[in-house]
Amino acid sequence: MGSRIEAWLYSEGxxxxxxxxxxxxxxxxxxxxxxxKAIDDxxxxxVADIGGAFGITWRAASNAxxxxxxxxxxxxxxxxxxxxxxxxxxxxxxxxxxYTGDQQALGRYDVLxxxxxxxxxxxxxxxxxxxxxxxxxxxxxxxxxxxxxxxMTQAQATSFLASYxxxxxxxxxxxxxxxxxxxxxxxxxYIDAWVVAVSDLTTDGITEEVVHCSMVLARPRS
Amino acid sequence: xxxxxxxDDWSAATVTFDDGGGPVAINIGADSRSAYDAMLQxxxxxxxxxxxxxxxxxxxxSDRGALITITAGVAVSAxxxxxxxxxxxxxxxxxxxxxxxxxxxxxxTLDPAAQLSVRGAWGTLPGDETxxxxxxxRMGSPGVSMFPLRVATALDAxxxxxxxxxxxxxxxxxxxxxxxxxxxxxxxxxxxLGAFQLNHNRRANLWGLTIEAIGGLIDG
Numbered sequence: 001m002g003s004r005i006e007a008w009l010y011s012e013g014x015x016x017x018x019x020x021x022x023x024x025x026x027x028x029x030x031x032x033x034x035x036x037k038a039i040d041d042x043x044x045x046x047v048a049d050i051g052g053a054f055g056i057t058w059r060a061a062s063n064a065x066x067x068x069x070x071x072x073x074x075x076x077x078x079x080x081x082x083x084x085x086x087x088x089x090x091x092x093x094x095x096x097x098x099y100t101g102d103q104q105a106l107g108r109y110d111v112l113x114x115x116x117x118x119x120x121x122x123x124x125x126x127x128x129x130x131x132x133x134x135x136x137x138x139x140x141x142x143x144x145x146x147x148x149x150x151x152m153t154q155a156q157a158t159s160f161l162a163s164y165x166x167x168x169x170x171x172x173x174x175x176x177x178x179x180x181x182x183x184x185x186x187x188x189x190y191i192d193a194w195v196v197a198v199s200d201l202t203t204d205g206i207t208e209e210v211v212h213c214s215m216v217l218a219r220p221r222s
Numbered sequence: 223x224x225x226x227x228x229x230d231d232w233s234a235a236t237v238t239f240d241d242g243g244g245p246v247a248i249n250i251g252a253d254s255r256s257a258y259d260a261m262l263q264x265x266x267x268x269x270x271x272x273x274x275x276x277x278x279x280x281x282x283x284s285d286r287g288a289l290i291t292i293t294a295g296v297a298v299s300a301x302x303x304x305x306x307x308x309x310x311x312x313x314x315x316x317x318x319x320x321x322x323x324x325x326x327x328x329x330x331t332l333d334p335a336a337q338l339s340v341r342g343a344w345g346t347l348p349g350d351e352t353x354x355x356x357x358x359x360r361m362g363s364p365g366v367s368m369f370p371l372r373v374a375t376a377l378d379a380x381x382x383x384x385x386x387x388x389x390x391x392x393x394x395x396x397x398x399x400x401x402x403x404x405x406x407x408x409x410x411x412x413x414x415l416g417a418f419q420l421n422h423n424r425r426a427n428l429w430g431l432t433i434e435a436i437g438g439l440i441d442g
Contacts, residue, residue, distance in 0.1 A: 154405065157344050161368050199370045203341055207404040211344070 003114035005150070006039045006171045007107040009084065009194075020079035021107075021164070026050050027073035037170060038171045038192065039084070039107045054105035060110060062086065063156070064101025065211055072097050080106075084164060106163040112210070114150040114174060120145040143218035146193060148172070150215055154203075157211035166198050172217060193217035223280060223287050224338060225258035226330040226398035226415070234305035237264060239298040241272045242318075250306065257310060257328035258399040258410060259288065263413040264292065272296050284335050287311075287327020287376070292319045330398075332388050334431075336376040337351035340402035343371050343411050346438030367437030371413055373400060374430065377429045385431065389418065400435070413437050 011022035011033035023032040024046070033042050033051035043056045043065075053070035056221035064086025067075055075093035082090040086101025095100045120146035152160060160166055173179070173190045199215040235250040248267045254260040261278045268276045274295015280288040290302075290310060300322045310325035327333075357436050360394040377385060394400075396415040401408065417435035423430065 049235065159345065161344055162347050198368070201342060208341055 002110060002112060002176050003150070003178045004108065004110045004173045005114075005165040006173070007084070008036055008038050008169035008171065009033060009042045009107065009164070010036050010168070011042075015078055018079070019086055021081055021206065022079065024075065024077045024081050026054060026067065026075050030209065040171075054083075058108065059100055060103075062100050062113060063110065064103065064105045065108075066098060066100040067093075068098035075099050080110070104159050107161060107165070109152065109156055109160055109163065109165050111150045111152045114172065115149040116174060117147040120147065122159075138195065143194075143220050145196070146172075146191065146217040146219065148215045148217060149212055151210060151212040154207070154209055154211060161198065161201075166215075167195050169194050169208065170217070191219055193219040223401040224387055224388070224398050225256045225288070225328070225330040225401075226332075226392045226396070227255040227379040228257070228357070229393040230307075230309055230329065230391070231305070232260060232309060234303075235260065235309050236303045237306050237312075238301045239268060239272060240318075241296050241298045243305040245301070246271045250309075254409075255397075256399060257288070257331055260293075260310060261290065261352070266291075268298075269295055272297045272298060272430065275392075279369070280333065281389050282327075282335060283327045284380070285327055286332060286381040288333040289337065290328050290330035292322040294322065321404070330388055330391050332381070332384055334375050334377050334381045334384075337403065338400060339372070339374045340411060341372045342369055342399050343367070343402055343405070343409075343437055346376075365438055371400070371411065371435040371437050373413075373433040373435050375431050377420070377431050379427065381431075385418065399402060408412075411437055 009021040011019055013022070013032060013034045015023040015030055015032050023030060025031070027050065029050050031046040033045060037045065047054055047056055057066045061067045072095055077087065077090040078099070084105065084107035085094070086103055086105030088103050122143040123141055128194055169192065171192050175188045178186070178188050178190070179222050180186055180189045180193045192218065196216040196218045198215050200215055202212050204210040204212070225319040232250050232254050233252040236249045238249050240246070244341040248264055250260050250263060254263045261312045265278060272295060276295045277293045279291050281289070281291070281295070282287045295316050297320050299318045302310065302314060306312060307314060308410040309329045311326040311328045312322070315323045316322050317372045342368065346365060397411060400411045400413055400417050402411050416436070419432045
């Protein structure tokens with residue numbers, strides 16, 4: 001059992017470079033995300049857009065996604081979609097029936113472990129200022145706050161802080177085997193929440209093999 | 223090893239290699255503002271001009287600076303003009319061979335016996351690329367690292383003297399290349415260098431050095 005963090009992908013439903021995480025083209029057919037979705041839900045919609053035997057599968061050994069079809073096809077990503085799925089380049093994927101990302105996918109991190117403290121009340125609105133005083137972030141109110149600590153490998157840490165899983169809306173699977181949402185009767189289910197802060201980055205080991213950081217997540221109250 | 227960018231006019235430095243086909247000069251560019259930057263340029267142009275695989279290495283000197291050795295891809299003779307001799311520590315000329323070893327430490331380099339401990343270097347935040355997650359409001363400053371690098375070492379009395387000369391030579395704003403040995407088989411990290419703090423241990427007569435550093439630079 002492990003934990004994982006997945007990004008929500010933003011889209012306004014069009015195929016443009018400005019929409020960095022909305023579309024790709026496979027075999028001459030466009031797959032365009034209709035609106036913001038968690039990456040698993042986005043994959044379901046994008047696969048349906050292509051149709052046929054086309055599929056997208058997570059490959060844990062590569063920490064990236066595999067795109068495959070029944071025959072050779074050309075895969076072209078728009079915007080930063082290739083980074084989301086773990087590809088270093090948006091083009092050049094041609095002549096094969098299967099392509100697997102060659103680097104850590106920025107849309108999904110199978111982190112080693114996640115500790116989550118008891119739920120905190122986040123009713124008030126705070127203005128947070130970073131200690132080097134170059135950036136401010138408005139933390140919104142009327143939320144439940146989760147203070148988590150995530151543990152990852154050095155290889156994951158090199159890209160995690162700049163990934164889609166360290167900002168914006170994310171889906172946190174406390175137990176990667178439990179793919180249903182958190183509830184009072186399913187306390188280890190996944191949580192859809194907004195990243196409020198990532199801080200206290202700490203490394204363990206002589207060569208910094210294990211990296212852990214604090215992550216504050218805000219889940220809007222319904 | 224620390225290779226700080228110095229206030230010197232690096233564009234005055236010229237290195238000339240001759241593989242038998244006639245001398246070819248490498249004019250160190252104004253953007254090469256440290257020994258490390260200069261070596262990158264020499265490696266690129268040396269390989270392009272003469273072929274073969276070029277590399278360079280360094281060794282700690284008794285003055286706690288770094289002595290550079292160039293390994294050329296083919297046998298070359300080499301000449302260094304006055305500025306290149308002063309900045310990179312090489313002699314004026316070398317006979318034909320694949321190894322060109324400097325005679326003294328390169329300017330702006332600090333290579334203490336304890337080596338530098340560089341930890342917490344986790345890349346820089348993208349300036350304009352990976353915005354696009356749903357509701358993304360990324361923490362930190364685009365283009366720089368989100369967390370400061372932790373740089374530490376121990377210096378003896380000679381090392382503190384070397385540090386003083388390195389800091390005297392630094393250009394403003396202070397920038398430098400830090401060699402991080404334990405990740406990726408050795409990685410150079412470009413950092414904005416803030417405060418240098420020395421703490422003297424009288425019993426051992428050593429100084430603990432910590433450097434306030436932020437990875438990534440807006441102006442490169």
